[in-house]
Amino acid sequence: MATNSDSGHNIESARRALAARLQSAGVEQPALDARLLVGAALGLDLTGMITQAARYLAPEEAVRLEGYAQRRLAHEPVARILGVGEFWGLPFRLSEATLVPRPDTETVVELTLEIFREHTIAGRRPRIADIGTGSGAILLALLHEIPDAYGVGTDLSLSALGTAKGNAAALGLADRAAFVACSYAAALSGLFDLIVSNPPYIPSAEIPKLDIEVRVHDPHLALDGGNDGYDAYRALIPQAAGLLAPGGALVVEAGQGQARNIETLMTAAGLSLDRPPKADLGGIPRAVSARKMPP
Ligand code: GLN
Numbered sequence: 001m002a003t004n005s006d007s008g009h010n011i012e013s014a015r016r017a018l019a020a021r022l023q024s025a026g027v028e029q030p031a032l033d034a035r036l037l038v039g040a041a042l043g044l045d046l047t048g049m050i051t052q053a054a055r056y057l058a059p060e061e062a063v064r065l066e067g068y069a070q071r072r073l074a075h076e077p078v079a080r081i082l083g084v085g086e087f088w089g090l091p092f093r094l095s096e097a098t099l100v101p102r103p104d105t106e107t108v109v110e111l112t113l114e115i116f117r118e119h120t121i122a123g124r125r126p127r128i129a130d131i132g133t134g135s136g137a138i139l140l141a142l143l144h145e146i147p148d149a150y151g152v153g154t155d156l157s158l159s160a161l162g163t164a165k166g167n168a169a170a171l172g173l174a175d176r177a178a179f180v181a182c183s184y185a186a187a188l189s190g191l192f193d194l195i196v197s198n199p200p201y202i203p204s205a206e207i208p209k210l211d212i213e214v215r216v217h218d219p220h221l222a223l224d225g226g227n228d229g230y231d232a233y234r235a236l237i238p239q240a241a242g243l244l245a246p247g248g249a250l251v252v253e254a255g256q257g258q259a260r261n262i263e264t265l266m267t268a269a270g271l272s273l274d275r276p277p278k279a280d281l282g283g284i285p286r287a288v289s290a291r292k293m294p295p
Helices: 011-024 030-042 046-051 059-073 078-082 103-117 137-145 158-170 204-209 231-243 259-268
Strands: 084-087 090-093 127-131 150-155 177-181 192-197 244-253 285-291
Touching: 011 030, 011 059, 030 046, 030 059, 030 078, 059 078, 078 084, 084 137, 090 137, 090 158, 103 137, 103 192, 103 244, 103 285, 127 137, 127 231, 137 150, 137 158, 137 177, 137 192, 150 158, 158 177, 192 231, 231 244, 231 259, 259 285
Parallel strands: 127 150, 127 192, 150 177, 192 244
Antiparallel strands: 084 090, 244 285
């Protein structure tokens, strides 16, 4: 059998052998992924892998690594294999019910913080809502940055909410974060200063064409935006408009080419546009915002 090539390897040669197999399978970052998977299978950080490079793998380490290798060769993302993804420099546990957090989504956090820092909230703690919170990535990144804020995350998936709650606890944010099962913002009341969302926005017919890592491994509930991709925005934007405090802001992630139509839905819901969308690192307008103007 050519495949089970990890027994008899030292750490360095196991890493190289795995990188070569991943490269032949067309995995995008074979060297990085091999390093992460070897490190996880052996419980070593980068320094440990370097200092122990010549150490041979124990049989159970080789078996564990081969399990990870098979999953990555089947295009399961590394974050799912490890059960943890990094977002805003923080670790997030993932589950089958949560998206792997994307670097593009950090644009939503950046724009929300820019808006927040321009705007003073007198005499009380800022309130944040995250609609469709998934692993809690956006909400918990914001709570991490705004130390006196209080936040609520909603999701249709109880499983995702359990994961988000665990992440809040692991990040030391449990006393400022609550999680509620509902459709979009349906169960929320009271006023919020910041409402954020990375809703499902892929048109249904596009889902079968997505990359295998997304199509097979991300939850479709978190991806599928209905026929034209805008179902979630049509539902959540009017709800959010009714929940924003005067001066508050709604910030949502947009799919490629969707920013203009989202702005139209925001103004139709009575919100005001006060700045252009913020582009992600690929130059795509990714975070779209609108304000509730004081009466
Ligand atoms: N950004 C994700 C993707 O490109 C989609 C996430 C979403 O629909 N909100 O696959």
